[in-house]
Amino acid sequence: MTTHARTERLFLRNWSMTDVDAYAGIVADPEVMRYIGDGKPRGRGHAEAFVRTMMRHQEERGWMRFAIEHAASGHLIGFSGFDEKDGRLDFGWRLGREFWGGGYGFEACSAALWVGRTSFGLTGMTAQSYPENAGSVRIMQKMGMSELAQKQENGRTLVVYGFPEDFPRGFDA
Numbered sequence: 300m301t302t303h304a305r306t307e308r309l310f311l312r313n314w315s316m317t318d319v320d321a322y323a324g325i326v327a328d329p330e331v332m333r334y335i336g337d338g339k340p341r342g343r344g345h346a347e348a349f350v351r352t353m354m355r356h357q358e359e360r361g362w363m364r365f366a367i368e369h370a371a372s373g374h375l376i377g378f379s380g381f382d383e384k385d386g387r388l389d390f391g392w393r394l395g396r397e398f399w400g401g402g403y404g405f406e407a408c409s410a411a412l413w414v415g416r417t418s419f420g421l422t423g424m425t426a427q428s429y430p431e432n433a434g435s436v437r438i439m440q441k442m443g444m445s446e447l448a449q450k451q452e453n454g455r456t457l458v459v460y461g462f463p464e465d466f467p468r469g470f471d472a
């Protein structure tokens with residue numbers, strides 16, 4: 300199993316099919332999915348398809364939304380990392396609820412950013428969030444991102460964050 304980074308409490312690593320059950324538990328939680336897309340929880344089929352897609356990406360290009368493993372317990376607790384979305388490099392994250400509020404989100408995202416940049420040469424990533432998802436917006440700010448734009452999706456406002464130095468000619472949402 301390829302490990303991309305080790306932080307104080309976490310591993311960022313590749314995915315395997317043995318992660319499907321744990322990931323299905325995370326996306327079945329309505330609180331976790333509240334600020335994602337239509338806000339609805341997802342079933343096991345979605346989780347399995349997601350893990351398969353991540354495994355294809357790690358095989359083909361090495362980077363993806365990295366699996367986050369809690370080092371002390373060995374549990375899969377979520378993901379942080381990158382995907383292509385609407386022609387952009389999207390930086391996203393998702394943790395199981397029992398791991399919120401303890402600094403794991405920022406710890407994982409900082410490591411994912413470092414891996415993306417140093418191991419895979421990724422630049423120009425953006426992250427988007429509903430502004431009311433305060434924890435997510437705070438993670439963007441703590442990583443040094445700033446608000447580049449706002450856009451509408453499903454009749455709701457989304458904020459788009461990124462590193463302004465990656466967009467010297469400005470950002471076109």
Ligand SMILES: CC(C)(COP(=O)(O)OP(=O)(O)OC[C@H]1O[C@@H](n2cnc3c(N)ncnc32)[C@H](O)[C@@H]1OP(=O)(O)O)[C@@H](O)C(=O)NCCC(=O)NCCS
Pocket residue numbers: 330331332334335392393394395398399400401402403404405406427428429432433434435437438
């Ligand atoms: C967003 C998420 C990853 C945050 O994870 P976390 O481990 O709780 O985050 P951290 O503990 O590292 O906190 C990071 C910062 O956000 C703040 N924060 C976290 N949750 C918060 C909340 N609900 N309200 C306000 N601030 C919050 C923390 O206080 C911390 O800021 P500080 O260092 O200035 O005090 C987690 O809540 C999650 O997975 N949510 C569901 C999925 C999701 O919404 N993903 C993003 C979609 S855009």
